[in-house]
Each structure stands twice: as C-alpha cells, then as structure tokens.
Amino acid sequence: MHLISSVGDDAAADAAELRARAARLRSLSRRLRATRAMQLFRRAGADTWVGATPSRCLDELEHVRRTIATAADELDAAARRLESQAMSGSSGGGSGVAIAR
C-alpha cells in the first residue's frame, strides 16, 4: 500500500512538471506570434522604399515572419506532446508509469 501510494505521488509530480514545461513553451509561442518582427514586412514595402535593396529587405523580412511562425508552431506541437504525456501519466492510475520507471 505504501509502495503504491509513493509511486502515485511521483507520477503526479512528473505530470505537473510536464504541464509546466508545456505552459512555458506555449507562452513563448504566444510571445513569438505577437512580436513586432512578425509585422515588419508591412512597413518595408513600396510605400517606404523601392529598388533592388528594398526588394531584398522585403524578402528577408517575409522570411523572418515565416521562420518565427514556424518556430511558434513547433513550440505549440511540443507543448501538446508534453500535455499528452502528462495526461497519460496521471490518468492511468499512475502505477504503470511508476512501476515502469
């Protein structure tokens, strides 16, 4: 009985940690999506400057936007994975997880 109770406590702690990590990743994702860098390309168009250098700048800023959006998507995916692990660790009675460890 003691053994079972101890394993259940560890599992709960692990699940909480996984959820905390997931939350940090989601927070970073949100900050990335909201960053000013995502909107810079709107300021760098033909209303601001024209020519080959401006065209290259615009291309690079659009690439920056896509890079950050991809990074945010990857953070969200990692967060979902951690949340899923936390869910399976806590809902399965925990013993399986604890015993396995």
Place this chain on the structure above:
Amino acid sequence: MSGFMGYCPEAVRSLRIAMQAAAAELRELTCSDPDAAVAVRSVRSAHAVVDGWVPLLAQLERCGVMDGYVPAVIDASDLRLASLFALQNGGWRMMTDPVASLHRPMTADDARALGDLLASGDIRALLDSDAELSWLSGQLQTVAHDDLLLAALEERLPRSSTRWAGMCDELTVIRLAATDGNTSVVDDVFTGIGAVLRASSDAGRLFPEMEPYSAALLLTSLGWQGAPLGSAAASILQRWWDGPTSGEWIDDAPWGEQTADLLFRHVASDRAAATEFLLHASAYPPMIFTSAADRSTVDALLAAGLDSSQVAADVAGRIIVPIVEWVTDRADSLPTVVPEISIEALAVTMISPWLMHFGALANEWGWEPDEADARLRTVIEDGAANARLVAGLERWAGELASLPLFVDGVVNDEALDDLAETFWRLTNAFEHEEIADGDAARFFVDLAVMVADELIGHLPGKLPQAGADVMMPRVVDGLEALGILPPDGETVREREHDVMETRMVGAATVLVAALTIQLTARGALPEGTVSRLDVAGIARDHSAVAARDRLLAFIEGVDADAATRRHLRTGLNAILNVPYALDLDEEG
C-alpha cells in the same frame, strides 16, 4: 533593375525604429526548455536578420554615403527610371543601389509613371539605347495585357494622344539608322505599341499624324485583318504617294525598304486585305507598280489579292481593268529604273488567273472582246510578261476547272462557246507575237491536255465501248514525255505537237460524240447516229488534220438541219483551233 533605389525618408525612419524595437524584442526572447531549442535558434536567426538592416536604414536617414550607396538625382532621360523619377518628384530621395535586381511585377503606379514620362519626356532621349527599347517593349506588352495597368497608363497618356505618333516617328528614325540591318529591337517596341493601341478605335486616327513609314510599321503591329487592314494600308500608301506638305518623307530615298514594301509584304499575307487594298489602290496604278523598292512584294500582293479561287469575277474586274488600261496606255515618261521584274510581267501575275476575261468573258468587265484581246497582246509584247503567261498557265487551271463543260452528263453549250472563243483569241494573240517556239508550243500543249482531260473525265456512258477503248490509251499517251521536254529544238517541238495532236483528236472525238448523243436525246438527230462515228478510223489517223476531216465528214453526213450541224461544228472547232494555231494543218 535600374541601379537606383528610392525611399521616403519619414517612412524609412519609421521602419528603422520598428526594426530596432523588433530586434530588441527578439533578443529578449529565450527559453531553456530543451524542446524549445530549435525555436530559440530560429529566433536568434531572425534577430540577426532584422538587426542587420538597422545600420543601412540609419545611414539612409542621414543620406550618408555607404559602400555602393551614393545619393543620386534621377533625370527624365531614362525611360526605365520612370517610376523613380515620379517618386523623386513626390519628395523621395534617391540612392545608387549596388544590389543585383530582382524581378518585381509592374504596378499601376509604375504604369502611371511610364505614361507620365512618355507623355512629357524627351522621346529621343528616352529611347536612345537598346536596353531602354527592350525594356520599353516588355513594359508595353505587360500593360497591354492587363486592364488595370492599361487604365493606369491611359490616365497619363491616352491612346488617342499624338505623342504615340511622335514616338513611332522617333522609332522609325532609329530603325532606318540601323546600319547592321538589325531592326528587331525597334520592331519589338512597335509590337508593344501595337498591343497597347490594338483595342483602341483611335489607332487609325493616329496614322495621318506620323510618317507613312511609321504608320506602316504600326499597322503591321496592330493585328488588324481583312478589309480594315487593306483599307488602312491603301490610305497610308496614298498619303505617301501624294507627298508631304513640305520636305520629304523619311523613307524618300532611291534605295532601301520603303513604306510600300512594308505594306505590301504585310497585306499580301491576308487575301481579303490584299483584295481590299487593290480595290482602293487600283485607281492609282503607278502607286502599286512603282512605289516599292522590292517588286517581289508587288507580285505577292497581286497574287494574293486576285486569287481566282477566292475573288469574285466582278471584283477582280474592278481591279484589273484600270490597271491593265494603265499598263497598256501608259506613257513612257515613267521613271526608267531598270527593275528586276517588268511592270508588264507584274501585270501578268494578275492576268493569268483571269485569261477567260481577255477572251470570251471580256464583256463581263465592260470590254469589247477585241479591246481585251488587243490589251493582252500589248502586255505580252514584253518578253518577261510572255514567259510569265506561259509559266503561269497552272494558275489558269483553276478558272478552267470552274467552267463545267459537262453538267450532269450534258455538254454545257455556253461554256463550250466561251472556251472556243478564248482559245481562238489566245491563239491569235500568240501568233501575232510570233510566239511559235517551244514555250508557246508547251503552253498550248498544256492547255490542250487540260481540256482533253476535262472531256475524257466526262466520257459519256453511251459512247460505244470500242471507241472508248481505242481512244483512252491515245489520250493518256505521252504524259510522261510532256514533263521532261526542254522548250526548244525541232525534234522536241514535233514530239510535243504529236502529243498534242493525239490528245486533241481524242478530245474532239469525245466532244462530237457527246454532242451527238445529246442532240439525239433532244430529238434533233435520229436514234443511232453516234454509231456512224468512225471511232476506230479516227484512232488510226495520225494527224489532227485527218481526224478533223473525218469528224467533219461525219457532221456533214448526219441527218439534221443546218443549225444542228453548226452546233456540232462549233464543238469541234473549240478543240481543233489549237492545232491550227500551231500550223499543224500541213495541208494549208
């Protein structure tokens, strides 16, 4: 793209501030979680990019000099800088731009800027390099195929504007000055202008505003077809022919390609346009025959515009009659530059498909037959014209084929009379010119073969089988020899005559037999009359004279009235006139 960049100082300052703020923000974004490592690396990369642009933007704000970036002022002499010039006028600053260009789609603002510069700039300065011309042709094609861009261009340069005419004339100057003969760059710009103006009803109104040569080049780029093309081309050439109000036309030189060459070459590619052009221009025949530097273009024009398989006879008459009258009446006061093709030879190009109208059908064109005959003789007095008429016989085959000698198995009396008279007149015309050499012989042999084949092809089924069996081999005999004979030599001539005699005998016999059957069916001859025709005897004869005598004897012997016999003789003469013309009647 242009080697320059333009920027709005206030907007660049705003961009620089936003860049710095974004860079600072990205720098602060971090996370120690191992699952965020990739994302954090991406953020660092984005930071480096954003931060890297800040110094350049800061320098631009100060209008400072950097490596490759030097403050500049754009003038209105380079068409490719139209957009930047317009922006500069709006308060933007310019810098040289060392970065290699990237393609950027044309915008409505670009089209307006282009229109501005073309409408008000120095056209000569704007078009003074191949690079600018190539660029312009591409821009115009882009504009022409985009309604929004076209509308934007028209805001500044309406398609009815005479600036287009000035532009075309400037392009003409450049084209005529191309010493290497490579005019493709200029022609591409004309194609671009034509694409822009194509849908405009004002395009035709621009022609009188420019040199005829320019108008001809523009016309060839507008994509017009048929009657509108022919009519416009005639109008342009008429203006060239009438001469400028002062000075000279730009192409008014005794060498090189001229307005007429451009027009004729283009119009000749469109049969309906060529006919329409000739209908307008035939009132001024010298304009057709003497205004082109390259007379082969006249030849092409006449051949296309008077194609007997496409053009109605009355339309052809409205063109040919005034031209032939001019050719045969013309004074010798015309410029006597020795041409590669004589005017008479050119005239034969249009006459040869319509030979029947210089004989039996002359009255359809308002000529008395004698007059048509006389004019044809005058034309072929020219040696080159004579040779052309002989060589052009094939073209006449179309008209002959359209003259049905048999309709539903019945001889077409009217067609037969027409053919007989035309043969007779042609025969006399050639005899008059003493064209009894190999060329003429070949001409008549070919003519005879065509008629014979036409008749044999309609061999009446009621003709006695034995006769047909005997006759057919004779008619086809010698075909091979016809194609390989040289045009001179007594032996050759005799062989040609032999071949022709053979064919004419066959053709005449078929015709007389067919007429006999026909007249019998009408009740003009007794039943069985055709069996009295000695087909086997004719097959044994070796000359047209003997065959004619045998056929005449048959005709005189039939039990019929004088009118019926005359009808039979007419049919016979229609065919046998040809051998007579070549003095085959050895008995005199």
